[in-house]
Amino acid sequence: MNHKKCLAEDIWSQQGVFEAIGPEDVATLIYTSGTGGTPKGVMLTHRNLLHQINNLWEIVPAVPGDRFLSMLPPWHAYERSTEYFIFTHGIQQVYTTVKHLKADLQHHQPHYIISVPLVYETLYSSIQRQISASSPARETVALALIKISLLFMEAKKIYEGTVLSNSPVKPSFIFYMFNYLRARIVAALLWPLHNLAKMLVYKKIHSSIGISKAGISGGGSLPMHVDKFFEAIGIKVQNGYGLTETSPVVAARRPFCNVLGTVGHPIKHTEIKIVDIETGEVLPDGSKGIVKIKGLPVMKGYYKNPSATNKALDLEGWFNTGDIGWIAPHHATGPSRKCGGMLVLEGRAKDTIVLTTGENVEPAELEEAASRSSLIDQIMVIGQDRRRLGAIIVPNNDEVVAAAKRKYSLDGNNGLAKDTVMSLLYAELKTWMAGCSFQIGPILVVDEPFTIDNGLMTPTMKIRRDKVAAKYQSEIEALYN
Structure with missing residues (x-):
């Protein structure tokens, strides 16, 4: 295009050459990969993406200069929203692959790693193999100390109020106090051995993995044995939940309340409800059903596919995730008092x-x-x-x-x-x-x-x-x- 000709004809002032972009305008099309069916083009708006940028800090309180290690493709919704968040907060980004993950963890010593559950399962298996490869005496000691740390963490959950339960019935005060005192005693007895394990075993694991603040897991549920293992050895892993259609993050465990087995509370400006699979009736907390989401992260719809859009989004804006889950009941006191409102996932409805x-x-x-x-x-x-x-x-x-x-x-x-x-x-x-x-x-x-x-x-x-x-x-x- 001839610049002088454009100036002479005042082409830049003509209406339609530049159009203002609004929050509800489509910012990107991301086609769902899915575990089945035909890919659909998800229309995410500028408001959707800005919602992620503005609200992920509550989950990941990173500071300028922190290093993030990630290995998802940059066009993936999870990776894209993470990158938008990273680059608007002055954070370093390091890319790796499954093949180079172990070497890059040791070389870059990231503050955070952003990945999917399979990566944490791989790290878990790698650590287990290292322990098995050691001498019989070292293996026996290491496994015994890990088991002690697991028991220590289970006791802590009771008196800290992070025991996950789907029961809406609050336990009796006497029963809870008995368990509370017993848990305190057990934790006090195991604490010296847990600290010994930190010095003898976990310190070496930490140096080999190099994650100094937290691992952020998304894209699926974290297996409970993997979740418990990393908690026991002192590596924080925060599990989150989201879909391409929700920009993607809608819920995540917070650093200050990392309840295992859950994907945490909804992030700001996001509502979650559980409905009956057959009737669509809203279910009470603790009941298992289909997870539905409403709020700022929810997509505009599927590109040129009104039929699929109408199936996924109802007239009130609730998005049907197709996931099965339940919301932890609220209890003012007791071993589950900090779990209320957290989302627990139990699979895909269509995987049944x-x-x-x-x-x-x-x-x-x-x-x-x-x-x-x-x-x-x-x-x-x-x-x-x-x-x-x-x-x-x-x-x-x-x-x-x-x-x-x-x-x-x-x-x-x-x-x-x-x-x-x-x-x-x-x-x-x-x-x-x-x-x-x-x-x-x-x-x-x-x-x-x-x-x-x-x-x-x-x-x-x-x-x-x-x-x-x-x-x-x-x-x-x-x-x-």
Whole structure:
């Protein structure tokens, strides 16, 4: 364009060349990756994004000069809102990948790490492997001290009022005082050993991981055993909740009240309610149902898709997340007094597996329990319209070989027989899922991991159940037949 010609024709003053941007104008289109279905273009407005910038500090009270380490793609809603927040607060941003995560943690020593639950699970598994690789005496001492720290933290929760409960009934004063005093005594007895563990074990873990303030987890629920472990060793992990359609953050655990098992309170200018899956009736606190969200973070709608928009947003502006959860009841006193109003997630409504027996199964709970095994890298529970549950498992081959050598006194590194692998995996499932309501029947062992590159995981590292089921359709049929 000729600059002089533009000036001569006064083209810049013509109406329509420059148009004022309003808060409700679309700032960006982000297509949902989703765990199933066709991607939809989410219209996020300037108001949506500004809401994130203005309200995330309550969750992450970072100061200029703090270093953030992140590994999500920059076009992802979670990463984008985080970056907007970071760059408007004078914070340093360091990018990494799964491959370089461990080295970058040690090199950059970040104050915060922004990532998804799978990364914290990976760090947890890495620490467990380091402990297992030490001498038998060191391993025994380390595991014993970790167990003591876990007991110490459980006792603290009772007298600090952070015991998560969905019961609306307040415990009797006498019963609570008895538990309160007992918890105080237990904590006092365990405190010296917990501090010893800090010096002998946790100090080394901290130096290798390098997270000095907190890990921020989003994009899915953090497995409880991982959550408890990091709390026990003194690394704060704050779990949050959000979707692309909500810009994305709508709730998160605060630094001063980091209640495990929850995704915290809603952030400012955000409402959350739980409704009955069938009737849509609003449910009382403590009752499980569909999570609905309303407020400034909620999208304008889906781009050129009014049908999908009307399904997701009702006339009052409530967005149907499709997630199942409940809100912790409020108690003025007692062991749960600080948990009131916090959101707890229990899976996706559309992930629910309905067996031919009529029973409904939430696979997330079972997968979380099974994934605690060091022999299992990834697992997806299956069984829709079947008589019993099954699972597709990606084993950790190194751990399977090591377990086989220990159990069967095998020598060399020759490939293991299929029956041996299956036997070991079934034993692990039986051990780790002993407390679950449902058990796994037939299993399909696959070598190819679920990854973003092969299309079997979303960018936030959640398994695309429909894609995995489609890929192994014939094997699943053979498994049940």
